[in-house]
Amino acid sequence: MNGELVPQAEAALGVTTDAVLRGGSVFEGIRAYRSTTGELLLFRLREHLDRLFNTSMRFLRLTLPYSADDLAQAVCGLLAANEIESDAYIRVVVYVGEQGLGGADEIPAGVFILATEGFRPAPESMRVTLSPWRRMSDVAMPPRVKASANYLNSRMTTTDAERKGFDSAVVLNEHGRVAEGPAMNVFLVRDGELSTPRRTDGILEGITRATVIELSHDLGVPAVERAIDASELYVAQEIFLCGTAYEIAPVQEIDGYVVGDGRPGPITRRLRDRYFEAARGSLADHADWLTFAASAAVPGPTRPVPVH
Ligand SMILES: Cc1ncc(COP(=O)(O)O)c(C=O)c1O
Numbered sequence: 001m002n003g004e005l006v007p008q009a010e011a012a013l014g015v016t017t018d019a020v021l022r023g024g025s026v027f028e029g030i031r032a033y034r035s036t037t038g039e040l041l042l043f044r045l046r047e048h049l050d051r052l053f054n055t056s057m058r059f060l061r062l063t064l065p066y067s068a069d070d071l072a073q074a075v076c077g078l079l080a081a082n083e084i085e086s087d088a089y090i091r092v093v094v095y096v097g098e099q100g101l102g103g104a105d106e107i108p109a110g111v112f113i114l115a116t117e118g119f120r121p122a123p124e125s126m127r128v129t130l131s132p133w134r135r136m137s138d139v140a141m142p143p144r145v146k147a148s149a150n151y152l153n154s155r156m157t158t159t160d161a162e163r164k165g166f167d168s169a170v171v172l173n174e175h176g177r178v179a180e181g182p183a184m185n186v187f188l189v190r191d192g193e194l195s196t197p198r199r200t201d202g203i204l205e206g207i208t209r210a211t212v213i214e215l216s217h218d219l220g221v222p223a224v225e226r227a228i229d230a231s232e233l234y235v236a237q238e239i240f241l242c243g244t245a246y247e248i249a250p251v252q253e254i255d256g257y258v259v260g261d262g263r264p265g266p267i268t269r270r271l272r273d274r275y276f277e278a279a280r281g282s283l284a285d286h287a288d289w290l291t292f293a294a295s296a297a298v299p300g301p302t303r304p305v306p307v308h
Pocket residue numbers: 029154180181182183184185203204205206207208209242243244245
C-alpha cells in the first residue's frame with residue numbers, strides 16, 4: 001500500500017476519503033497462472049497496467065508517484081512476500097483520498113494491491129438472462145473506464161439475474177444493442193463467424209476480449225466487432241462470456257433458449273483450450289503476454305523492472 005508491505009488487517013482507508021464516500025477509485029483485476037514448468041506467470045500484466053494508467057487514471061486525471069513499471073515490480077514483490085506460487089488473483093486499486101469531488105488538472109491518488117491465492121476457476125457453463133437494466137451511456141459513466149463506481153450497474157444486473165435464478169446476465173446498451181456482462185465481455189458464433197460488440201457499444205475494452213480476437217486469428221476463425229441485436233443472442237449457435245475472472249465461460253442457456261446443443265460449442269472449446277495454453281506459457285507465439293513473477297521478486301515499488 002503506497003510503497004509499503006502492510007498486513008491486510010492493517011490496510012485501511014479513512015471514512016472521509018473520496019474512495020469510501022463517493023466510489024472514487026479505479027482498478028485492475030489480474031490473474032497469475034502457474035506454468036506447466038512450475039513458474040508463476042502474470043497474464044497480460046503490461047496491458048492491465050496500460051489500461052489503468054492510460055485509460056482509467058488518465059480519464060479521471062489521477063496521478064501516482066509510481067510508474068507502471070514500479071507497480072509491476074510491486075505486484076511481483078507482493079506475490080513473493082506472500083509466498084504465492086500457484087494460481088492467484090491480483091487487484092491493483094488506485095484511489096482518491098481526501099480530495100473531495102472537485103479537482104485540479106492532476107489529482108494525487110494512492111494505490112494498494114491485493115493478492116489472493118487460488119482464485120476460483122471460471123464456471124464450466126452459465127445460464128444467463130437478458131437484463132432489464134441497461135449499461136451506462138458513454139456520456140454519463142463511460143464503461144471503458146474501469147471505475148469502481150461503474151460496478152453499481154454490475155451489481156444491479158447481477159442481483160436481478162441471481163434473484164431470477166440465473167448465473168448472470170447480458171446487458172444491452174442505451175440503443176438496445178448488446179453491450180456486455182456485469183464483469184465480462186460477450187462473444188457469439190453464427191454461421192462459423194465470431195462476433196463481439198464494438199468498443200463504442202458501451203463496454204469495458206476487455207483484455208481477455210482482445211486476447212480472444214488474437215487467438216481467433218491464430219485458429220483461422222473469422223472474428224468481427226459489430227453492433228449485435230439482442231435477438232441474435234436467442235438464435236446464436238455458441239455464446240461465451242470472457243474476462244479475467246471468468247476466463248472463457250460458455251453460455252449453455254439464455255432466457256430458456258438452449259445455446260447449440262447445450263454444451264460448449266467447437267469454436268468456444270478451441271478458443272478456451274488455446275487461452276489456457278497461452279496463459280500457462282505453452283504458446284511460444286504469445287510469450288510476450290506473460291511476465292515471470294519471479295523476475296522482480298523484491299517487495300516495494302522502488303526499482304524499475306521491465307514489465308515482461
Ligand atoms: C464490465 C466488465 N466488462 C468486461 C470485463 C473483462 O475485462 P478483462 O478481460 O480486461 O478482465 C470486466 C472485467 O472485470 C468487466 O468488469
